[in-house]
Amino acid sequence: MIEIENVRKSFGTLEVLKGINLSIEKGEVLCLIGGSGSGKSTLLQCINGLQSIQGGNIIVDGTNVHARDTNLNTLRQKLGIVFQQYNAFPHLTALENVALAPRVVKKQSRRDALDLAREHLDYVGLGSKADMKPSGLSGGQQQRLAIARALAMKPAYMLFDEVTSALDPELVGEVLDTLRKLKESGMTMIVVTHDVAFARESGDRVAFFDQGVICELGPARQVINDPKEERTRQFLQRVLH
Structure with missing residues (x-):
């Protein structure tokens, strides 16, 4: 499981995470929603060790x-992460893109990596x-390529950072279908998303972030259909209408 304990993160004088506490159980899909700049994407990068933290602990x-003796390269093999940008190597084929990390990081043979x-x-x-x-691929296909590349490392957890935000509306569905397929397989996922309908239908829990704090956390349908906090209600009214 992933345990996040009183995590604080600042960029200069701006505190973007103000004491975040979360536990993500094996097989759970946790969706993070909230406005831009609320800290959702920063939290994902802290979980993966891409950003340092100023306080608290993240235990995977x-x-x-963030312990000094932690081998982040080894740890990241457990933590697949997919961003808005596809970041594929343009000179390699789709097959070569996916095979690259197993060959370089896990030292697999070329044949095994390609298989x-x-x-x-x-x-x-x-x-x-x-x-x-x-x-030669559409945006949705490039994003699915990025997911395949992350999955090839056989991670225990997948982190998704607004993976449909850069896509044309008609391409969003094919990427969300891939995430639903992963959920059905039992993959543990933390999904930062602006797609509230996806969060409601496919998330087990939803955390609503606002100005660096978790304003509301609970079962996905309850948080989105019947939020308890006024700030959550205001946000959902704005994005759902």
Whole structure:
């Protein structure tokens, strides 16, 4: 499980996380919603060790992410992360993009890495696009390629940072379908999303972030359909209408 204990994060004098406490159980899908700048994406980067923290602890399967003796490269093999930007290598095919990390990081043979890459491209519905360069793929396909690339490392947890925000509306569904498929497989996920309908239907719990704090946390349908906090209600009224 992932345990987040009183985590604080600042950029200069701006405190963006003000004592966050969360526990994410194995197999759970936690969706983080809230306005831009509320701290959601920063929290994901702190969980993955991409950002330092100024206070508190983040524990992943008993390992303190920010302890001095923690090997972040080893830890990140457990923590797949997918961003808004696809970040594929433009000179490599889809297959080569997915196979790269297993070959370089896990020292798999070329044949094993390519077999693994084909398996994960099939999983996200891109089996027929294996020999294409990223420039030949649509935005939704490039985002699914990014998911396949993260899954190829066989992580225990997946972190998604607004993975549909940069997509045209008609391409959003194919990426969300991949996330739903992952949920059905039992993958533990933390999903930062502006898609409130997805959070309600596919999230187990929802955390509403506001100005660096968790304003409301609870079962997904309860938080979105019947929020207890006035600030949550105001936010949802704005994004749902």
